[in-house]
Amino acid sequence: AYKKLPKNTTEIEHELLDEGMIFVGLVGIIDPPKEEVIDAILQARRAGVKIKMITGDHPETAAEIARHIQLSEKNKVITGPEVDKLTDEELSSVIQDYDIFARATPDNKLRIVKAYQANNLVTAMTGDGVNDAPALKQADIGIAMGVKGTDVAKEASDMVLANDDFSTIVDAIKEGRRVYDNIKKTIKFLLPTSIAEGLIVLVSILLSNPLPLQPVQLLWINMVSAVTISFAFVFEPAEHDIMDKKPRQKHENIIKTYDVFRVLYVAILIAGLGLIVNQYLISRGISQNTASTVTLNIIVFGKIFYLFNIRTAGRAISKNLFSNKVAFIVVGILLALQMGITYVPYMQGIFRTGSIEFYEWIYPLCCGLIIFTVVEIEKFLKSKTSGHKQ
Numbered sequence: 100a101y102k103k104l105p106k107n108t109t110e111i112e113h114e115l116l117d118e119g120m121i122f123v124g125l126v127g128i129i130d131p132p133k134e135e136v137i138d139a140i141l142q143a144r145r146a147g148v149k150i151k152m153i154t155g156d157h158p159e160t161a162a163e164i165a166r167h168i169q170l171s172e173k174n175k176v177i178t179g180p181e182v183d184k185l186t187d188e189e190l191s192s193v194i195q196d197y198d199i200f201a202r203a204t205p206d207n208k209l210r211i212v213k214a215y216q217a218n219n220l221v222t223a224m225t226g227d228g229v230n231d232a233p234a235l236k237q238a239d240i241g242i243a244m245g246v247k248g249t250d251v252a253k254e255a256s257d258m259v260l261a262n263d264d265f266s267t268i269v270d271a272i273k274e275g276r277r278v279y280d281n282i283k284k285t286i287k288f289l290l291p292t293s294i295a296e297g298l299i300v301l302v303s304i305l306l307s308n309p310l311p312l313q314p315v316q317l318l319w320i321n322m323v324s325a326v327t328i329s330f331a332f333v334f335e336p337a338e339h340d341i342m343d344k345k346p347r348q349k350h351e352n353i354i355k356t357y358d359v360f361r362v363l364y365v366a367i368l369i370a371g372l373g374l375i376v377n378q379y380l381i382s383r384g385i386s387q388n389t390a391s392t393v394t395l396n397i398i399v400f401g402k403i404f405y406l407f408n409i410r411t412a413g414r415a416i417s418k419n420l421f422s423n424k425v426a427f428i429v430v431g432i433l434l435a436l437q438m439g440i441t442y443v444p445y446m447q448g449i450f451r452t453g454s455i456e457f458y459e460w461i462y463p464l465c466c467g468l469i470i471f472t473v474v475e476i477e478k479f480l481k482s483k484t485s486g487h488k489q
Contacts, residue, residue: 132168139266140168146272147345151198153208158201171198179203182210191217205230212237221349225260225268227252242268276344277337285332287358288409289325292402294366296320299373299394309387311377311394313451319440324399327433328406331426335410339419361477368473369401372466380462388453392441393462395452399437400467403430408474413482415475 100120104111140150150170154161158176165174176199182190187210194214200207208224212234215222224231224238227248232255235241241256246263253259260267296317303310312320354362373394380390406426407415421427440446442454 132164133264135264135266137168139269140170142269142342143272144169144171146269146342148269148272149198151200151211153200153203153211155203156201158199161199161201165199174198176201179207182207187214187217190214194218205233208234209237219349221346223268225265226256227263231255273337273342276341277335279347280338280341281332281335283353284335284409285329286354287362288332288402288406289329290354290362291365292325292369292398292405293321294362295369295373295398295401298366298370299398302370302374308378309381311374312391312398315450316391316395316452319450320395320398323436324402324433327429327436328402331406331423331429334425335423338411338413357481361474364477365405365470365474368470369398369405369466372401372469373397376462376466386453388447388451389455389459392452392455393459396437396441396455396460396463397466399433400463401470403433404467404471405474406430408471408478412478414478415471 100122102116102120104115108115143150152161152165152170156164158178162174162176165171175197177197179200179202182200182203185193190210191214194211195218200211203211208226208231212222212224216237216239221239223240223242224234225242225244226232226235227244229249229251231243232251235243235252235255240258242258242260243252243256244263245253245259245261248259248263258271296312299311300317376397377390377394380393381387385393407420410423410426411417411419413419440450440452447453
């Protein structure tokens with residue numbers, strides 16, 4: 100709009116523009132959210148992560164943007180002045196009813212973070228300005244913008260986004276879940292095989308039998324087979340439904356009661372098969388070195404087959420069997436090392452092993468298949484039981 104004023108006007112005040120303006124046109128400007136943000140928010144919601152909007156915009160503007168990006172089902176709004184009227188206790192009791200905080204001040208942001216934490220929720224906060232620093236510092240995870248973020252915001256944060264892209268946060272959640280799952284798998288893999296070695300020694304001592312495995316052979320199992328196979332978990336891809344799972348509780352144990360059950364029965368199974376085969380071979384007049392070599396390979400083959408059990412909570416033999424090619428490379432290297440310790444004279448002298456006949460490889464192979472089959476049956480029964488409970 101415009102208004103013609105006398106040429107002798109030296110100062111323009113607001114009062115002069117209250118009337119007499121001539122309409123020219125109307126311009127609307129919109130800064131639309133990126134399409135990938137919508138997909139990222141939907142992924143986060145599916146994963147059980149609630150996204151909240153804190154903005155200085157008008158409530159209706161904020162609500163419209165929230166609807167466009169599918170922030171939540173309700174997109175309920177509360178303003179900064181309304182937050183100011185609530186005590187900390189009142190805010191904590193109603194904080195989860197709202198998805199959008201409009202006309203928010205820096206003090207509002209800090210109180211909002213504290214209110215979520217008072218509900219025992221893990222809270223992440225994003226920000227880029229100096230005014231965001233207190234809330235970024237208070238949050239369990241402060242996330243600063245790396246491109247347009249201030250140095251103060253970056254210093255107050257735990258994480259800095261190098262590309263200022265919201266979808267990067269969701270990618271980080273997925274990667275974090277993959278790493279956490281693989282740590283759990285590694286622990287659940289190492290425990291039963293390590294316990295099995297101890298059980299073999301313990302039972303042999305209690306029965307006053309010669310040790311089926313020499314100390315140097317136990318060292319080989321722990322230093323070579325455990326390290327090589329565990330390396331495969333580093334490259335294990337995320338399971339297809341990893342972003343469909345709800346977040347774990349903050350104080351949840353990494354090993355659950357059911358995991359302890361599996362650890363114990365797999366350990367007993369590996370140790371039992373090793374002891375039975377060892378005693379059987381000794382009773383047939385096989386030398387101690389050869390019997391120990393077969394027992395050593397039984398434990399190693401048990402580890403190899405159990406690796407494929409533990410890689411996924413679903414069926415081991417599926418279309419995802421070859422998703423981790425490193426696992427097969429590692430198994431190949433381990434088998435080559437086992438051939439060396441079994442047949443190379445120099446290694447036989449160090450590790451007190453002996454050459455075994457071709458048919459004697461059937462014992463480690465069959466024992467590995469028994470372990471693999473039992474665990475797969477247990478996984479199948481567990482999935483059926485879980486599905487029935489749900």
